[in-house]
Amino acid sequence: METEAASMNAILEMRGISKSFGPVKALSDVTFSVKPGEIHAICGENGAGKSTLMKVLSGVYPAGTYEGQIIYEGVERRFRAIGDSEALGIIIIHQELALIPLLSAAENIFLAHPPGRFGVIDRDSVWQRAKAVMRKVGLDDSPDTLITNMGVGKRQLVEIAKALSKNVKLLILDEPTASLNERDSAALLDLLLEFKAQGLSSILISHKLNEISRVADRITILRDGRSVETIDCHAEPASEDHIIRAMVDRDLEHRYPEHTPKIGDLLMEVSDWTVHHPIHTDRTVIHGVDFHVRAGEIVGIAGLMGAGRTEFAMSLFGRSYGRRISGEVQIKGRRVDVSTVQRAIKAGLAYVTEDRKELGLHLADDLRHNITLANLGGISHLRVLDGIRELRVANDYRRRMNIRCSGVDQESGNLSGGNQQKVVLSKWLFTSPDVLFLDEPTRGIDVGAKYEIYCIIQELADSGHGVVVISSEMPELLGLCDRICVMNEGRFVGEFTREEASQERIMQAIMRDVRSVPDEIPAMPQGSERAAETVGP
Template sequence: MAEPLLRMTGVTKRFRGVVALSGVSIDVHRGEVHAICGENGAGKSTLMEIISGVHPHGSFEGTIELEGRQVAFRSLADSEAEGIVIVHQELAVVPQLTVAENIFLGNEVTRHGLLDRDAANRRAAAVMARVGLDESPAARTGDLGIGKQQLVEIAKALAKDVRLLILDEPTAALGRDDSDRLLALVQQLSAQGITCVLISHRLHEVLRVADRITVIRDGATIETMRTDDPETDERRIIRAMVGRPLDDLFPPREPDIGEELFRLENWTVHHPADPTRVVVDDVHLTVRSGEIIGIAGLMGAGRTELAMSVFGRSYGSVITGAAYKRGQPIELRSVREAIRNGIVYAPEDRRRDGLNLLASVQSNVSAAALGRLSEHGLVDDVRERKVAEAYRYKLNIKAPSVASRTGVLSGGNQQKIVLSKWIFTNPDVLILDEPTRGIDVGAKYEIYGFINELAAQGKAIIVISSELPEVIGLSDRIYTLAHGRITAEIARRDATQELLMSHMAVERA
């Protein structure tokens, strides 16, 4: 067998005495798509940061070999000089710059010491064509959708003459069509001889594009499997990831549904920048005590816009229609008023909109209900810490302490903190927008169980998700949304992915 492009042997990494990686060994062959799977906190990102030089040589034990020779990366620049480029889940594009400027950011095209914009645009157009990005190189990157911004990041990597491309959760923020296009691109790059390392929690995507899969659990290599092995399926990967089979991906639940708790009538929302454009169109929706309803729709259908408009008019310029709680009309003119009426919203992008990543777990948990912990305008630190500790225990938040900085925790633990923050406000209606995006199957199971527990307490739950199996597995009823309008209401017993898609993909009237 030919020498692997990359070989890591016995890699051990500690942070303040805590072992993040323990003797990890992995080899990646030229031209293959090699997936790395594991639960949040398993050590996947730490391993990739070692490969790319973020954690420099000398800060860890073990060896890295590239094409049979030992390398010692002391910076990101060192690894990029060897053709290793990482595209992080959190995109690093600068929205105000053009596509070409982003592609050559830090690697500018110059002539006689001055920026050569014409040459940069020509070279950008060539690399954009490789990734299927048909925008103008002079287009402002911030005006592009998330899927196209992801392609800009990959084009940027290709412009650096990449040999090993590391993609960290590249489809986590993408809809189905954009995900399909990106996965096809990964296969295309592999066919061109570019080696790809793919980190993803979407196991069906991993099985679709990867040649081999390495599973990491608790900082250690568990096994490497080939996807052309008939025994390699989602259940085998899950068993390796969590150390046990998850025979049922959704916890058992016996619904106890009561009276109507929340209702929207004729709810219409206009675009904040263009009041003539209707984004949410005459929506009628109900949810009862103890009920979980799902909202399914394609990207751009208006799901998040609907949720944000309900949460204190966080989205929209002109909002009309009526909201009722237990049959009585309520006003939702501000976030404060929505919270006071017992309606909360856990946003789609937890890192940008749901958390203060620089603050502690304790501060984030209490942030939405400081009044419950204050006397004479001062927050009682002891009570705040006790509340945070209680939620840390209840939701199994894996953090050294409630004083830990939230930004260093895994995505699953950050999502549990978002849920804790809103549960502490004692809401009646919870709107959960993509509650398990970018989270591994073990953490998903825990969050599903907590959602079921909230419903059992009589709360009304609205779940928005791009993953149709999740919508079907969690919900008692499902609304489909297309072009801002409700197109169907489907009971769980009747729901199939095909039926939901048929209502999600209807043409605009």
């Protein structure tokens, strides 16, 4: 627990914070502090109260809606709105990005405080200042680039640049690297360390324990809405096992469940698959690739951001991405039509998007409707929806997937990230796919929920499905997959069995294949990705 000595000379103290939503107690007597120039990490399972605590601090949940005290720069503060905390230099970057897709990066960065004189925006200044702050976070794109033409990772960097453009004294980052590959994550962590050297205080919320151990000065662990321990990383080593044990109140002997694969016959084969960019149709994104999956096999696709992994999966799933697509898909030895989402589902394909909050779920709708949405025919009789059958199906998946909720009528947006992911998986499993593509299936999910997702993936493979896992976390691919294919610049450049694969060999395959090309593959337009979830039933 936080001690009085640990909170001395703190820029921030939160004392005895409690917050309830009706009968549910989200926070209970949470206390912690942040020192000047410190990186203070907050860990906990999904639903432990991390984001709620930060929303209390930033004024999203205003004074009067919670119990306890916020002491900032030695003065008790009662923030009525997020503008009050921002005026004092407390800037929060939420896990859900708050960008306007059809505005440029520069316009988004300075939307609330554009530079100008006499009420007239100085667009040259906007461009120059945006360029400078984008360079700080490693973005080389033009400030005029529309957000809709940026991938998820780059949008996260724009959000961070937006925060840095303000007069920040205490920077709060809620899962800032969840959408980033290893290289960009490392660059962001280096940036935090640079800010620390300049005296800036940061609060880092992350499920990536290796990142936390690398940069954090202290780590506060929340469990079930309570602060259970604060670790001083300079006084004692913060091992991942120690953190996990405090988070989940149990030991995880193995991060990945033991599994003996039962690989059968060839299930899906993709031949000479070529995809062109949906806007710049003269540019090839996927270059005549061949790919296959066997029954009972878990196949990983590794690669850096922009390698074409998501574009490949989405183009297969009803041509949800790309133009001028050519090639052949066979499932169980039979050529199939995957030219629309409905036909792809009928052929036996399913695709779980990397962005569950925006594209995978209707957050304002309940679990029951979300689970059955992609297969309404499965709960219908003579084209009339059967509410009793729908309820039975939803409750069946709730039990099978161990979805923690008050009931299938609960709003999906009120679930933790891990439980939301289980709902998305349930939706696509209800379509009875032969091959399931999982795009970043554990992004933004804590270690306990990850383990459950891994078990579900292995059960799917054991039941004869083919599973394709796209992940930016190499340890995840190495710990989970039977075979790993490496993608770079729209081509498969390497393939390794579980025994052959290592992080070094995967990176060597990528580096060996670096080619001299005039431009990088353009980012996938947001609208194209959305089609994967909205065109279907």
